[in-house]
Amino acid sequence: MRDTSDTETSTKRAVTRSSRLSLVIAMSASALLSVVGPTHAAPAKDPLPADIPDYQAALDAVKSAEVLNTVCRFLRTPVPNGAGGPVQSIPETAEPCQGLPAFTIKDPVARNEITPGFVAGTAKPLPTEAIRLTQLVSSLSATVNGRNATVVLAPTQGGGWHLAAVSDGDSDATYAGKATLGTLVFTEPQIRGWYQLKLTTVEPLNDQARQGLDGQASASLSDYQKLVKARYADKLPGSEYATKGYSSGYGLQRTRDDTSSSALLLASGSSAALALAGGAVVLRRRRRASTS
Template sequence: TGAALFTAAAPALADDGRAAPPKLTATTLEAAHEAATEPATLTTLSRFFAREGAVSAKASAPRIEGKAVPVRTLSAAFVAGKPGAAPSTLDYLASTAVSSDGQKASLWTVPGAGGSDAWQVVNIATGDDEARYAAQGARALPGGTVFREPQIDAWYVHDASRVLPLDEDARTAVGAKGATLDAYRARVRQAYGDKLPGSGYARSGKAGGYGPEAATGPAPAPAPGPARGAALAGSPAPAGTA
């Protein structure tokens, strides 16, 4: 569940006109954390945690727990079979917020108009999937890269040769023991290869863009992009969204 509680400046664009992926450095991780801990952000979090009346905004006393983690999603270039394409692309950084009554939420942060030193929060999503799967992936495959296939809401971790599942949806897709990277590429290319940006499927509107609709309903799975939560009104969508 996302909450339209922030506004933000437009991000830098890549050559194809889509939002350029953020750069992952120690500086950007710290900038994302600072954005999440700003007083204005904590005030908004108080309202978010109080939205269903479980706790009052004043009593929610939100805090940011741990460090920001990178959130990656299945890469369209990988699905298309482009030589050297990484399986996933970095979309945003997520910080975990915790309320006094134990509620958790993820703050999505992206670069602002000022670049790597001006990161800003653009969305709040309930739960702590991002941090939880990042930690789980580090245990399952040390040094691996955690990413999400949003069309089926599946989380994985991969290295240079294999892909391992981190949740039930991923286990259904690749089996409990995972798959080789080549086998996974073949699977996603078959599933989404004709639904990429610029395809007739996408132009017809059936793909629904790269938004939250990607993981809902019986319609054919759209092209890669984040599905959990919603980019906020007036704010930039994470890289890889349209």
């Protein structure tokens, strides 16, 4: 007979790993939490989110002086207008936050995306296979000189999180933060669509997502898979569409480059906002979309 102490220990561990995503599919809560899941800003006395790996490292990153100074330097540099202009360096300053209104960087939340397998139709229409955690995003506690910004963290190979980029506006963090008890929020990045998953029902959160559902108020996860498969299945990495340079395809997130992140570049116009040197991710400057 199995030792009852082992059973009690396993039960306690399962309870501590519970999160909002456990209600998305009640029959497979523990499996879902091991793959993806939303989070919320955890109060100081609350346990860290179990559905985001190395969350303490993410908190340490967004609260660090290095990230704060990077955001201040970004906010001090006007975003260039007009496409096709030169990329400009963000100047080094001894005290980049001096003279700016006081602000803090909020606790990061999960930025989930649809998976390539889901797009290709090889993955089942289940949250565990359709959605994955790709990045963490944080917005600012207040606007600074009329601007807001999003801090983007990417997973570091071997564990932990690092600063990937700072983008203009806060729509990603706003949408990602709409996850509630029993729901999962994710993005279809190709069209800037944001959706909420309730059990296996997909609902749009913005106009792009409504267009992505062909104007429907909701769709089953299975029907949504058919829509994205029709849109992107022939554009995945390795496809003729991708290899001939028509598009960058639908690829995985880049891993962190070992080069220094001290050199920051601001690309012009609508093409990009801020990029870390050394080939790290460049984020597009986004028009602030209305949230609903």
